Every structure is written in C-alpha cells, then in structure tokens.
Amino acid sequence: MPLTLPVPIEFRLPDGWQPAAPPEGLDAPDVAFAAAYPHPDRGFTANITVAGEVPPEAAALSDLADESARRLSAFVDPVAVARRQEVGSPDAPALTQLLTFPAVVGEVRLDLVQSQVFLTFPDAHDPRRRAVIRLVLTATAGQHDEVVGDFREFVRSVRPDTGAEA
Numbered sequence: 571m572p573l574t575l576p577v578p579i580e581f582r583l584p585d586g587w588q589p590a591a592p593p594e595g596l597d598a599p600d601v602a603f604a605a606a607y608p609h610p611d612r613g614f615t616a617n618i619t620v621a622g623e624v625p626p627e628a629a630a631l632s633d634l635a636d637e638s639a640r641r642l643s644a645f646v647d648p649v650a651v652a653r654r655q656e657v658g659s660p661d662a663p664a665l666t667q668l669l670t671f672p673a674v675v676g677e678v679r680l681d682l683v684q685s686q687v688f689l690t691f692p693d694a695h696d697p698r699r700r701a702v703i704r705l706v707l708t709a710t711a712g713q714h715d716e717v718v719g720d721f722r723e724f725v726r727s728v729r730p731d732t733g734a735e736a
Contacts, residue, residue, distance in 0.1 A: 575602045575622040576701040577691045578731035583618075584720035590617065607709070607717055610622055613675045614682070616709035616717045618724055624693070624701050631656065631665040631688050637671055638686060652683075664689050670711070681711040685718060687725050688712045703728065 583589070583605050592607035600621045607616035625634055635654060643649040649671045658664035669684040685707040693699035706727065707714075707721035 571592075575620070575703065576624045577622065577693075577703070578733075579620075579703060579728055581620075581724060581729070582727040584723050585726075587618065589721065607713075607720075611713040612680060612711040614673075614680055615649040615711050616707070616713055618713075618721060619706045619708070620703065620704045621706075622701055624699060627698060631663060631690070631702070634688055634704075635665055635667050635686065638666075638704065640667065642665055642671065642684070646673050646682075658690070662690055677687075678729075678735060682708060683709045683711050685721055686712075689725075691730055696699040 586608050587605045588608065590604045593605055600623070601619045603620040604617045610616075614684040621635075632654070635651075639649050639651055647671055652670050654665065654667040655661065656665050656731060665688045668687045669686065671682055671684075673680055673682050686703040689703045689705065691701045691703065693701065705721075707717065709717050
C-alpha cells in the first residue's frame, strides 16, 4: 500500500511513463508513488519514485541524502555518491545527488544509477517545520542518459497541490 506524503503535491509524468507498483527491494518501502519507463534495458525497468517525510528541525538535506545512500547500501554494495549539489533558494532549499551501484537483475549484473532530488516544502501550519519530498530516478548506467531528461521534466512539474484546478 502506498505511503501518504506529508504534503500534497501535484506533478505531470513525462510522455510514455506509466504509474506502477513500487519496485521491490531497492529503498522502496516508503514510496508513495512510482512510475515505470516503457522500454526496459537488459531486463531492468527504469523507474521514478516519490517519497516524503517531515524530518527533525535540525536535519540538513545533506543528512537526509546520506541516510538515503545508507538505506540503499543495505540492499546493494558498494553505493558510491558520484555527485552531490545543493540547489534551490534560502526559502526553498533543495539537494541533488547521483548514486551508482551494482545490482543483479535475474542473473545479469548491471550497473545502476540513481538521480535523487530532495525538495523542501514549508508546513502550512508551522513555518518552523518542513516536509521533504524525495524524487528518485533509477536506471541502468546505459539507459540513464536516455531517461534523465524525462526525470528533469518530471522534477520541474512537482509543486504543492493547492486543490485549485487550472
């Protein structure tokens, strides 16, 4: 059963991507939404997942990113942080990181890549609290460049759901 996000959001899936059951295993027990790319690569289906939490006030986005990499390393080893960058603004900080790791799909060893984006949303009732939404693209190293543009399009479409229809 999907987890409920701490803040309602709306987004638009890129063309061709379909809602899917969260992928089993790889850091997915807290996933609220998952989507799958229609063209698997060597038996692995690229996917986008959405998860969220309300972290302790003192938790930095880098702490949450470290924890995400640690959780993933419980399933696969080694997990390497290939790149990490703080982005956004002081009012809406965000962080991106790129993780690489090996995985076995069927009987085939694949090199996988995760692009992770951590977005912050203020709590409407308590401005000292914030929700963090984690958006993750997981793809084979060979397919990552093909789908990362779709993921960027997806990330740009994420916004708070105010309940107002356009």
